[in-house]
Amino acid sequence: VQLVESGGGLVQPGGSLRLSCAASGLSFSSYDMDWVRQAPGKGLEWVSRITSTGTYKDYADSVKGRFTISRDNANNTLYLQMNSLKIEDTAVYYCATVGPPYRGQGTQVTVSS
Secondary structure: OEEEEEOOEEEOOOOOEEEEEEEEOOOHHHOOEEEEEEOOOOOEEEEEEEOOOOOOEEEOOOOOOOEEEEEEHHHOEEEEEEOOOOHHHOEEEEEEEOOOOOEOOOEEEEEOO
16 A cells, blocks of 8 residues: 655745545545644644535634645545645645554645735
8 A cells, every 4th residue: 555645845835735645555535535734843734625526525723724635546546735834834744544454654844024
């Protein structure tokens, strides 16, 4: 199983980024998927979840209204559109399966002026 995140980078407050997570080695369309993040010196924080079909989505209060999770099951890819980014969104972002503990290597998002 491989989950490979991409799309991170340095962005100014108020900016946007779109993260991607390419999945292989698993039946991607069968899994609910999460985005989680880890800020410097802090533990893992759950960010968002999407069900296997994309029907149901949920967000942490800290990102609700600013982030949008989506998926393309035909291309085995998970996305996280992040708008109105804040300095406190700075973290390594990981995609992960719900259930079996598969997680990618992460992509760094830095929000700074």
